[in-house]
Amino acid sequence: MNNTLDPKHSYILWGTPHSLYTGKARSCLIKKGLAFVERCPSHPDYKARVRTAVGMVTFPVLETPQGEFIQDSTDIVSYLESMDEPASATSVTPLSPVQRVVARLIDGFGLEGMLQVAMHYRWSxxxxxxxxxxxxxxxxxxxxxxxxxxxxxxxxxxxxxxxxLPILGINPETSPAIECAYEELLEALDVHFQGYPYLMGWRVSIADLGLIAPMYAHLGRDPYPTALMKKRAPNVARWVERMQRPNTPDGEYAPHVADWLSDDEIPVTLEPVLTLLFKDWGPQLLADVASYQHWLDAHPGIESGQLINFNDSRLVHPTLGKVSYAWRGIQVQRASAVHGLWLFQLAQDAAQAMSAADKEKLSALYQRTGGQDVMALHLPRPMERVNNVLVLK
Ligand SMILES: N[C@@H](CCC(=O)N[C@@H](CS)C(=O)NCC(=O)O)C(=O)O
Structure with a gap:
C-alpha cells in the first residue's frame, strides 16, 4: 500500500474536526499509519465530486488513491481493514471470537448508542x-x-x-438521566484506562474506533464536556489524545506486549463498561427491533433492496418512526435508529459464527454483565448497506 504523503496519491478524508463520525475514520487512518490529507466540505471539490459520488451531503467520506469514494465511518474502517492481512499488526478487528463480538458491540454503542449523550452535551x-x-x-x-x-x-x-434534540429524546426530563449514565460510564472507563491503553487491552481495536466517535468531536473537544471529562476522568481524556496519535510504545504503562489479551480474554475492568452498555443501549435496541418488526409487518411481501426508512428519502440517519421505552426510571420518546440496528447486527453475526464452546464463554460474560435480554435479540430480517444507504437484504 502507498504509505508516503503525496496529496495526489494518499487517501483524502473528507470531514470536519467537529464531526462525530469523522473521528472514527480519522483515528483508523492514524492508527494504521496511513498517509492521508483531511479536507473540509468547504473545499470546492466537495460539491463538485464528493457529493455527486455519494449522492448525499454527508461526511466522513474516504477518497481512495484509486479514486473510489466510501461513505460511512464503519464502511471506511471495513475497507481499510480489507487492505490489511487479517493477522497483520495494523489490523483492528480481533480474530478471536469473544473479543470480536465485544469489540463490535462497543463499536456500535459508541457510534449510535452514545449519540444522545454527545448531542446533549453539545447543544444543551x-x-x-x-x-x-x-x-x-x-x-x-x-x-x-x-x-x-x-x-x-x-x-x-x-x-x-x-x-x-427532541428527535433524540433529549429534553429537561431525560437530561439528568443522560448525565448520570455518562458520568457512570466515565468512571468505569477511567478505571479501565488506568490499567490499559485501549479498550480491549494493549492494542487498538474497532471498539476504540467506535467509542472515539462521540468521545472526540463532542465529548472530548467541545469546551463544556471536555472540562467535565478532564476533571472527572483524566485517564479517559488521555485515551482521547492517544487515539489521535500513531501507534507508539506506551511508556506510561508497565511493559507489555502490544496485543489483545491471550486466550480470547476480555480485560476484567472492561466488564463494568459492558454492564453500562447493556443497561443504557439495551432498552433502545429492544424498542428499535420492535419498531423494525412493526414496519415489516405493515409491509408484507417487501422485497430485498427496499430502502429501510419511514419514507423514500435517502437519509444518513434513517428512522422507522417514534419509539418509547423505559430507561433509568423515566420514559424516553425518540425516533427509532435504524443504523444502530445494523451495527448491532454486525455483532450478532459475529456471535452466530462462533463454536458452541465459545458461545458458552460469551454467554457467561453476558450473564455477568446483564446482557442476556439484549443478546437474545435478533433482527427479524437482515439489512445491508448498498449505495450508501441501508436496505433489506
Ligand atoms: N452512519 C454515518 C453517519 C454520518 C453522519 O451522520 N454524518 C453527519 C456529520 S458528522 C451528517 O452528515 N449529518 C447530517 C445529517 O444528519 O443529515 C457514518 O457512520 O459515517
Missing amino acids: YRDTQELFLQTEFGRGLYAGADREARRAAGRRVMDFFSSS
Whole structure:
C-alpha cells in the first residue's frame, strides 16, 4: 500500500474536526499509519465530486488513491481493514471470537448508542460554548480569512442540528438521566484506562474506533464536556489524545506486549463498561427491533433492496418512526435508529459464527454483565448497506 504523503496519491478524508463520525475514520487512518490529507466540505471539490459520488451531503467520506469514494465511518474502517492481512499488526478487528463480538458491540454503542449523550452535551450547553460551535461549524463551510464570515456560516446551520434534540429524546426530563449514565460510564472507563491503553487491552481495536466517535468531536473537544471529562476522568481524556496519535510504545504503562489479551480474554475492568452498555443501549435496541418488526409487518411481501426508512428519502440517519421505552426510571420518546440496528447486527453475526464452546464463554460474560435480554435479540430480517444507504437484504 502507498504509505508516503503525496496529496495526489494518499487517501483524502473528507470531514470536519467537529464531526462525530469523522473521528472514527480519522483515528483508523492514524492508527494504521496511513498517509492521508483531511479536507473540509468547504473545499470546492466537495460539491463538485464528493457529493455527486455519494449522492448525499454527508461526511466522513474516504477518497481512495484509486479514486473510489466510501461513505460511512464503519464502511471506511471495513475497507481499510480489507487492505490489511487479517493477522497483520495494523489490523483492528480481533480474530478471536469473544473479543470480536465485544469489540463490535462497543463499536456500535459508541457510534449510535452514545449519540444522545454527545448531542446533549453539545447543544444543551450551547450558551456556554456558542462561539466555539459557531467557529467549528463554520470551519466546515467557509475556508476564507474573514473570521466573522466563518462564524456566520456556522450560525446558519447550527439551529438545524440543535433542533434534533427532541428527535433524540433529549429534553429537561431525560437530561439528568443522560448525565448520570455518562458520568457512570466515565468512571468505569477511567478505571479501565488506568490499567490499559485501549479498550480491549494493549492494542487498538474497532471498539476504540467506535467509542472515539462521540468521545472526540463532542465529548472530548467541545469546551463544556471536555472540562467535565478532564476533571472527572483524566485517564479517559488521555485515551482521547492517544487515539489521535500513531501507534507508539506506551511508556506510561508497565511493559507489555502490544496485543489483545491471550486466550480470547476480555480485560476484567472492561466488564463494568459492558454492564453500562447493556443497561443504557439495551432498552433502545429492544424498542428499535420492535419498531423494525412493526414496519415489516405493515409491509408484507417487501422485497430485498427496499430502502429501510419511514419514507423514500435517502437519509444518513434513517428512522422507522417514534419509539418509547423505559430507561433509568423515566420514559424516553425518540425516533427509532435504524443504523444502530445494523451495527448491532454486525455483532450478532459475529456471535452466530462462533463454536458452541465459545458461545458458552460469551454467554457467561453476558450473564455477568446483564446482557442476556439484549443478546437474545435478533433482527427479524437482515439489512445491508448498498449505495450508501441501508436496505433489506
Ligand atoms: N452512519 C454515518 C453517519 C454520518 C453522519 O451522520 N454524518 C453527519 C456529520 S458528522 C451528517 O452528515 N449529518 C447530517 C445529517 O444528519 O443529515 C457514518 O457512520 O459515517
